[in-house]
Amino acid sequence: MAMGTRKRRERQEELWIVSRDIVQSPGNVFYDRLTAILDQHQFDRKLEALCRKFYKKSRYGRPSMAPGTYFRALLIGYFEGLDSERGIAWRIADSLSLRRFLGFALDEQTPDHSTLSRTRRLYWLETHKAVFKWVIRILTAEGLIQGRTISIDATTLEANAAMKSIVRRDNEQTYNEYLKGLAKEAGIENPSREELARMDRKRKKKGSNQEWKSPVDPDARITRMKDGRTHLAHKAEHAVDFSSGALLAITLEPANEGDTKTVHKTLAEAQAVAREIRPAGVEELVADKGYHSGEVLKTLHAGGVRTYLPEPARGKRNWKGKADEQQRTYENRRRVRGARGRRLQKVRSELTERTFAHMYETGAMRRVHLRGRENILKRLLVHGAAFNLSLILRKLLGAGKPRAFQSLTGQLFTALQDAWTGIFKPQPLFC
Numbered sequence: 001m002a003m004g005t006r007k008r009r010e011r012q013e014e015l016w017i018v019s020r021d022i023v024q025s026p027g028n029v030f031y032d033r034l035t036a037i038l039d040q041h042q043f044d045r046k047l048e049a050l051c052r053k054f055y056k057k058s059r060y061g062r063p064s065m066a067p068g069t070y071f072r073a074l075l076i077g078y079f080e081g082l083d084s085e086r087g088i089a090w091r092i093a094d095s096l097s098l099r100r101f102l103g104f105a106l107d108e109q110t111p112d113h114s115t116l117s118r119t120r121r122l123y124w125l126e127t128h129k130a131v132f133k134w135v136i137r138i139l140t141a142e143g144l145i146q147g148r149t150i151s152i153d154a155t156t157l158e159a160n161a162a163m164k165s166i167v168r169r170d171n172e173q174t175y176n177e178y179l180k181g182l183a184k185e186a187g188i189e190n191p192s193r194e195e196l197a198r199m200d201r202k203r204k205k206k207g208s209n210q211e212w213k214s215p216v217d218p219d220a221r222i223t224r225m226k227d228g229r230t231h232l233a234h235k236a237e238h239a240v241d242f243s244s245g246a247l248l249a250i251t252l253e254p255a256n257e258g259d260t261k262t263v264h265k266t267l268a269e270a271q272a273v274a275r276e277i278r279p280a281g282v283e284e285l286v287a288d289k290g291y292h293s294g295e296v297l298k299t300l301h302a303g304g305v306r307t308y309l310p311e312p313a314r315g316k317r318n319w320k321g322k323a324d325e326q327q328r329t330y331e332n333r334r335r336v337r338g339a340r341g342r343r344l345q346k347v348r349s350e351l352t353e354r355t356f357a358h359m360y361e362t363g364a365m366r367r368v369h370l371r372g373r374e375n376i377l378k379r380l381l382v383h384g385a386a387f388n389l390s391l392i393l394r395k396l397l398g399a400g401k402p403r404a405f406q407s408l409t410g411q412l413f414t415a416l417q418d419a420w421t422g423i424f425k426p427q428p429l430f431c
Helices: 029-040 043-054 067-079 085-094 096-102 113-122 125-141 175-185 193-202 259-277 294-302 323-337 339-361 373-397 402-423
Strands: 149-158 221-224 230-241 247-254 284-286 306-308
Touching: 029 043, 029 067, 029 096, 029 373, 043 067, 043 125, 067 085, 067 096, 067 113, 067 373, 085 096, 085 113, 113 373, 125 259, 125 373, 149 259, 149 339, 175 193, 230 259, 230 339, 230 373, 247 259, 247 373, 259 294, 284 339, 294 306, 294 323, 306 323, 306 339, 323 339, 339 373
Parallel strands: 149 284, 284 306
Antiparallel strands: 149 230, 221 230, 230 247
């Protein structure tokens, strides 16, 4: 066989090409199966009916993007681990299998990132919530969700804003200008950068959210991240079903708000979803000790929810005038210390951390590239819908993401090769 030579890139391309000579994509089993699931539940037709109010007939402007194409593109962001809409647009244009998943022929232009961004701003937040709930109904039809026992936990997402850009809430003064004013009051007329930094290190409580804000993302809050850095961030809170690990609700709150304050909103959204699955709704809530407080226990008990919240070490408490709170605390303490309570805590840490890992680590949303609470929550809701769809794909294919499926296929091939080698292993001629 003669060795081929690499063709020059500067060669003149043909003006016309026969369609049968076009290289076809071999397809992707993962996305083909995902397409089958979406088509089975009439994904595109329902989205077109839902989003028709956002469009009007016009001969001018850029051609609009079909609703099904937009939401499929955001699903790709989760499955391929792409954090930005620019990265999603580039990946779609570069991949033949993703073109096929979105329904684009080789002679059609794929949407660019500005089209994705404009469509996201066009659709309401309620539309993205409707898509999230629609996917939950698919899981319910598959018998994966019960909605009786849930766990709630929160994590911080790094905002698309820099700490050095913060300004004061009262007079819009920048941080550097504020430090120069303090230096002038201390008798330093023209302070150098080193002097300002030295003076700033000695100050205490210098990053108050009541005094400072980000001019580019007012919804972001100054907070300490899990790795110890101080950054502008948002707080994402998940409600996870214990029977399947599926997400029942996602909320996005200010990063400086405590868990005992945000838990009620997340539980209310999860309760609304659970009551569509079973009339009784959520009956048990499992969370970590950050959610424990007497007021929370009283409120949840009044709502018919049994709690499993570990109690932080607060020392001896004075229960005078708090008989109801005392009773709920003792009941919760007894449940947590029981065998079932300890077992639920182990499952809670596994399920909730799994959603964080898939959505924010491999899903590449730990640092957001959008600004504003609604914009970020729109992406998170579709990310959560993709996570729930991956549970169905894991049930059918054994893997919830394309890379995991490729790894699984490689392991299966290796196992078959080992089995084949074991069957036809050559025997020695002499013993």
